[in-house]
Amino acid sequence: xxxxxxxxxxxxxxxxxxxxxxxxxxxxxxxxxxxxxxxxxxxxxxxxxxxxxxxxxxxxxxxxxxxxxxxxxxxxxxxxxxxxxxxxxxxxxxxxxxxxxxxxxxxxxxxxxxxxxxxxxxxxxxxxxxxxxxxxxxxxxxxxxxxxxxxxxxxxxxxxxxxxxxxxxxxxxxxxxxxxxxxxxxxxxxxxxxxxxxxxxxxxxxxxxxxxxxxxxxxxxxxxxxxxxxxxxxxxxxxxxxxxxxxxxxxxxxxxxxxxxxxxxxxxxxxxxxxxxxxxxxxxxxxxxxxxxxxxxxxxxxxxxxxxxxxxxxxxxxxxxxxxxxxxxx
Amino acid sequence: xxxxxxxxxxxxxxxxxxxxxxxxxxxxxxxxxxxxxxxxxxxxxxxxxxxxxxxxxxxxxxxxxxxxxxxxxxxxxxxxxxxxxxxxxxxxxxxxxxxxxxxxxxxxxxxxxxxxxxxxxxxxxxxxxxxxxxxxxxxxxxxxxxxxxxxxxxxxxxxxxxxxxxxxxxxxxxxxxxxxxxxxxxxxxxxxxxxxxxxxxxxxxxxxxxxxxxxxxxxxxxxxxxxxxxxxxxxxxxxxxxxxxxxxxxxxxxxxxxxxxxxxxxxxxxxxxxxxxxxxxxxxxxxxxxxxxxxxxxxxxxxxxxxxxxxxxxxxxxxxxxxxxxxxxx
Numbered sequence: 338x339x340x341x342x343x344x345x346x347x348x349x350x351x352x353x354x355x356x357x358x359x360x361x362x363x364x365x366x367x368x369x370x371x372x373x374x375x376x377x378x379x380x381x382x383x384x385x386x387x388x389x390x391x392x393x394x395x396x397x398x399x400x401x402x403x404x405x406x407x408x409x410x411x412x413x414x415x416x417x418x419x420x421x422x423x424x425x426x427x428x429x430x431x432x433x434x435x436x437x438x439x440x441x442x443x444x445x446x447x448x449x450x451x452x453x454x455x456x457x458x459x460x461x462x463x464x465x466x467x468x469x470x471x472x473x474x475x476x477x478x479x480x481x482x483x484x485x486x487x488x489x490x491x492x493x494x495x496x497x498x499x500x501x502x503x504x505x506x507x508x509x510x511x512x513x514x515x516x517x518x519x520x521x522x523x524x525x526x527x528x529x530x531x532x533x534x535x536x537x538x539x540x541x542x543x544x545x546x547x548x549x550x551x552x553x554x555x556x557x558x559x560x561x562x563x564x565x566x567x568x569x570x571x572x573x574x575x576x577x578x579x580x581x582x583x584x585x586x587x588x589x590x591x592x593x594x595x596x597x598x599x600x601x602x603x604x605x606x607x608x609x610x611x612x613x614x615x616x617x618x619x620x621x622x623x624x625x626x627x628x629x630x631x632x633x634x635x636x637x638x639x640x641x642x643x644x645x646x647x648x649x650x651x652x653x654x655x656x657x658x659x660x661x662x663x664x665x666x667x
Numbered sequence: 668x669x670x671x672x673x674x675x676x677x678x679x680x681x682x683x684x685x686x687x688x689x690x691x692x693x694x695x696x697x698x699x700x701x702x703x704x705x706x707x708x709x710x711x712x713x714x715x716x717x718x719x720x721x722x723x724x725x726x727x728x729x730x731x732x733x734x735x736x737x738x739x740x741x742x743x744x745x746x747x748x749x750x751x752x753x754x755x756x757x758x759x760x761x762x763x764x765x766x767x768x769x770x771x772x773x774x775x776x777x778x779x780x781x782x783x784x785x786x787x788x789x790x791x792x793x794x795x796x797x798x799x800x801x802x803x804x805x806x807x808x809x810x811x812x813x814x815x816x817x818x819x820x821x822x823x824x825x826x827x828x829x830x831x832x833x834x835x836x837x838x839x840x841x842x843x844x845x846x847x848x849x850x851x852x853x854x855x856x857x858x859x860x861x862x863x864x865x866x867x868x869x870x871x872x873x874x875x876x877x878x879x880x881x882x883x884x885x886x887x888x889x890x891x892x893x894x895x896x897x898x899x900x901x902x903x904x905x906x907x908x909x910x911x912x913x914x915x916x917x918x919x920x921x922x923x924x925x926x927x928x929x930x931x932x933x934x935x936x937x938x939x940x941x942x943x944x945x946x947x948x949x950x951x952x953x954x955x956x957x958x959x960x961x962x963x964x965x966x967x968x969x970x971x972x973x974x975x976x977x978x979x980x981x982x983x984x985x986x987x988x989x990x991x992x993x994x995x996x997x
Binding site: 552564 | 706707708709710843845850852878879880881882883884887888890891892894895896898899902908911917
């Protein structure tokens with residue numbers, strides 16, 4: 338084990354004594370809302386509801402194997418079983434190599450988050466696998482120390498190291514994710530979100546392609562003001578500042594045309610008192626924030642109805658913005 | 668007087684009894700660092716040191732007159748005496764019209780902030796005039812209520828309504844300035860700035876022109892992360908976050924080539940422990956932030972030396988980041 342992890346290891350020594358006995362662990366990771374509109378590739382929050390589960394077993398062979406990928410979400414059986422091509426597999430490969438572990442891992446994934454939904458499905462597999470693997474290490478790491486391996490895993494599916502999904506899954510709630518670290522932000526307990534996932538397919542590649550043309554300074558300045566208002570509103574628990582800030586002028590105008598029904602869904606949320614509404618991750622899921630659970634619960638059916646009017650079934654989740662973090666199960 | 672100001676007026680009624688007697692008042696407004704690197708047209712902070720002074724007299728004639736503009740800064744005598752073409756004059760015209768005042772104002776300006784320095788000289792004249800005029804009103808307004816008139820004035824000189832200079836002058840310290848309101852931010856008391864003004868001329872028009880070409884998404888995302896780190900660092904009083912955040916990737920790379928010596932000045936600041944350094948407003952002044960007054964004081968001569976090596980005399984100011992606000996004098 339490299340010296341870089343010695344302090345995390347020693348501070349977790351009592352936990353590690355128990356973990357040393359453990360050969361297998363399961364962990365879940367929640368879904369998440371990436372970007373939160375104004376924080377492209379920077380901000381995200383975890384949500385209650387859909388989750389992926391990973392089961393990791395320590396094996397003698399010095400390798401990472403994926404034994405099975407299950408789940409009743411469409412496309413789960415098409416995910417690559419080759420570890421280096423799978424986000425969760427790659428995260429465990431990176432963990433093994435960095436720590437210089439003598440043993441390997443065998444991994445099983447139970448997908449509960451729909452693929453290509455914009456809810457961080459690949460990130461959740463990656464984080465669930467890391468949290469489960471961490472539980473079978475002789476000297477478990479801190480969540481902060483797991484971050485780099487989660488970014489390694491995410492880069493397999495997205496091609497870039499952005500932590501706006503894995504960071505909130507690792508820490509819970511709203512997290513600012515830079516290329517090197519996670520900064521959890523305070524979240525008022527009255528903040529609730531509605532997340533609606535329609536039965537649409539939106540390829541991430543297409544959702545990224547529309548962002549390629551550069552952005553005018555005036556737009557960037559307005560978006561910066563929105564981000565600043567949003568962060569200040571979050572920190573002060575000020576719904577008025579959040580309402581002013583939670584307006585995405587940069588990415589949403591380019592991606593919204595790719596999501597049939599989006600404009601009506603957003604309008605339904607705002608009509609029901611949403612502080613703001615936008616696209617979750619690369620879409621097609623949409624989210625809206627509310628100043629109470631009751632408002633969120635009342636808005637959810639209206640948002641679903643708007644998708645239905647556009648011809649799409651959907652699932653809706655009502656969740657605290659301060660959603661859960663990934664945890665070992667049982 | 669319009670209904671919009673009735674609450675501000677009634678809450679200030681005891682002050683207004685005294686003010687009703689007053690026919691003339693003088694006020695100063697401090698210089699400021701616009702943009703603070705990562706908050707283009709959004710963030711600014713006031714500084715101790717250079718300041719403009721305005722003297723306003725209530726007159727019977729229903730008009731705004733500029734009686735004199737004085738000052739030992741180069742170019743002060745070339746500023747327009749026609750009220751509608753002068754930032755301070757235009758601010759008072761807007762104030763008169765909005766409040767429906769029966770009387771007029773006569774204005775004298777004493778310029779202490781060099782023109783075209785990037786230290787908010789035109790904004791300071793405007794704010795000093797408003798604060799002085801407010802002191803001779805029968806029913807003085809709040810600082811928040813003065814903001815719109817300050818933006819009206821600023822637009823005469825810059826052509827756009829941006830409040831990153833007038834807002835910190837009105838409230839003091841670091842202020843987030845949107846098109847409609849000012850949001851003061853908390854500032855750790857150990858934060859100090861060095862502001863160095865070289866004897867160079869940089870036309871604002873030229874400084875704006877280099878910003879015209881649009882910006883790549885990857886750059887915008889990095890800059891957003893820096894802004895978020897900066898705001899979080901300020902709010903938490905975390906020097907490490909400020910150091911990570913106070914890096915301008917958007918505007919500085921385009922403007923720096925217009926300021927001979929800039930790279931060396933910035934390097935000198937960073938060599939002396941600066942948390943970050945960039946261009947003040949549209950330049951050519953430069954600023955750097957430090958975690959103590961002692962560090963700032965030690966860095967100032969080195970920053971001046973770097974300008975001297977490039978062939979430019981300069982003035983340096985060491986100031987708390989939580990600088991003063993405009994006030995009535997005497």
